[in-house]
Amino acid sequence: MTQTLGREQRLKSQKTIDDIFQKRNSVSKYPIRLLWKELTDGSTNSQCAFFVPKRHFKHATDRNRIKRLMREAYRTHRDKYLSHTTCHYAFVLLWSNSIMPSYSDVCMFIDGAFGKWKEKTAVCL
Numbered sequence: 524m525t526q527t528l529g530r531e532q533r534l535k536s537q538k539t540i541d542d543i544f545q546k547r548n549s550v551s552k553y554p555i556r557l558l559w560k561e562l563t564d565g566s567t568n569s570q571c572a573f574f575v576p577k578r579h580f581k582h583a584t585d586r587n588r589i590k591r592l593m594r595e596a597y598r599t600h601r602d603k604y605l606s607h608t609t610c611h612y613a614f615v616l617l618w619s620n621s622i623m624p625s626y627s628d629v630c631m632f633i634d635g636a637f638g639k640w641k642e643k644t645a646v647c648l
Contacts, residue, residue, distance in 0.1 A: 552635035554620030
């Protein structure tokens with residue numbers, strides 16, 4: 524699989540995002556919270572959205588930087604996260620800390636969150 528995060532791999536549907544927040548399937552590895560929903564509409568790719576609340580970072584440039592780091596960490600390690608499943612999922616990654624992270628920290632936190640997700644969904648498979 525190529526390591527790109529194209530249009531079809533980004534979660535943009537407001538209806539799907541609202542549904543993810545209502546169902547509350549989530550795991551946390553502070554400061555990352557991972558919410559997900561299994562896609563049943565015939566999607567060919569798993570999709571992901573990234574959120575950084577304005578409450579923690581008042582400047583848009585800081586929020587955008589963290590989202591950029593999260594996208595890069597997800598994009599480069601996506602194959603490792605999704606290799607155990609044949610289903611397609613919609614993910615939302617939330618950042619919940621007020622400290623500006625480094626790329627290695629973001630990778631470590633996202634790895635931890637997806638590790639917990641794998642444990643939780645392994646029971647469901």
